[in-house]
Amino acid sequence: MTAMQWFNVVLQGVLIGGLYAMFASGLSLIFGVMRLVNIAHGDLIVLAAYISLMVTQALGVDPLTSLLLVVPIMALIGYALQRGLLNRTLGEDLLPPLLVTFGLSIIIQNGLLELFTADSRRLQAGAIEIQTIQLTQSVWVGALPLIQFVVAVAVIAGLQALFYKTALGRAFRATSDDQSVAQLMGLDTRHVFAMAMALSLAIVAIAGVFLAIRTNFDPAIGPARLIFGFEAVIIGGLGSMWGTLAGGIILGISQAIGAQIDPGWQLLAGHIVFLAILAVRPQGLFPKVSG
């Protein structure tokens, strides 16, 4: 292979890394704010894809336009889920939320199976799917992967700004530091947590729609997306948004190179790199500085 072809492989890896970073940032956000590990995160991504499918079919709009509805719907689901269910599981013990979201994962998968069958679906984005942009003589990028990557960077930058520049972000960080003092300052932590989950699922909505345009989906693919999200979070280092983006990109590049060596190596290469980084730097590449 020529250097140009390798460059192309890495570039494709970087672009899909943006999608992984979107899977990861929602996970990392709620773990950071409320120490909740959301096992249903991947299934919620798939749920968002199906909601987009229904919206596109019902209204005849393209998937990217459907985000105008899917994002608020998922945010509402997140808020209600947190207030109605997950808040009750939070406490000193990390196990109850883990078990409840595991159960939720199974419920979502089976609910989708019941409603939509196990058939593979795909969101059709139309002409934009085949548009490409020529970077050099031998490197072309698809418009859609490029849009997806730009959106991912914007989501991460937006989250970063929200965390450090807004009152809501301040409330997230304060609640993450010390829940009971946050309440003493007049913060209703049940509401703060629900806002974090709403935001997490708003990002899930974007990630789910881009995933469903990119690949076929069926009700069972959620857990694998959860793993990619986890791996990106851990590679990047907990608590760092830009680290999460870097984690997603590293995972994407590893998979792209693995697939180039042998198609069967795509996922394995990602997992190997993840394990190697975990072994050498358990805190991740860019952990949050100080407490």
Add this chain to the structure above:
Amino acid sequence: MRDASLLNVKGIDAFYGDFQALFDVSLSVDAGQIVAVIGANGAGKSTLLKSIAGLTHPHRGEILFGGAPITNAPAFDVLNRGIALVPEGRRLFPSLSVEENLLIGGQSRRPGPWTLARVYELFPVLAERRHLPAPALSGGQQQMAAIGRALMSNPRLLLCDEISLGLAPIVVREIYSRLPHVVTEGLSLIIVEQDIMQALRAASHVYCLQEGRVALQGPAHALTREAISAAYFGV
């Protein structure tokens, strides 16, 4: 006259975990009054403040604030009604800057005299260090920030839990010297202290807790040292 009190704690029993920390404790605070609660370690002082602030709820008895019951109100609601707690050990948010800590205190948006500018006027050293992360402050400065953070919610009643704990005497004197400025706005204070002399100097009324019960109470000037040490140590 008692009904006109700002805060009225009526015969509460409260628990610290599984352990009953308060037995039939009553206390009242008038508007503009500074009340000190003293007592040995484990006498129930902090549990009393936590009960008032809504972090724990009494199993029996009633707490009225401005005439309205707050006995089972959650902490965020109690703050929004006008009671702020300066928690023991300061407990600033470590990942927030000094100014962000103050802003969190002010996020309830209760109207009143306290703003960032007023807090910086009260504690000028905080203005110089406003952009530092909270853990970068000295103990005394952290205590000032914790008091400022509570004031930012414009409370009608400020609860101060062991504000002298772990601080050098000169710093404690400096912080206490600012309290009169705080009270001029019609604010009431409950000060929980192990430093009895400091508490007696600052307060007009003193309650002494012993093993979860009010062992002694009265105007600060009327209590003798003998009566206080008897109530304090139970001898």
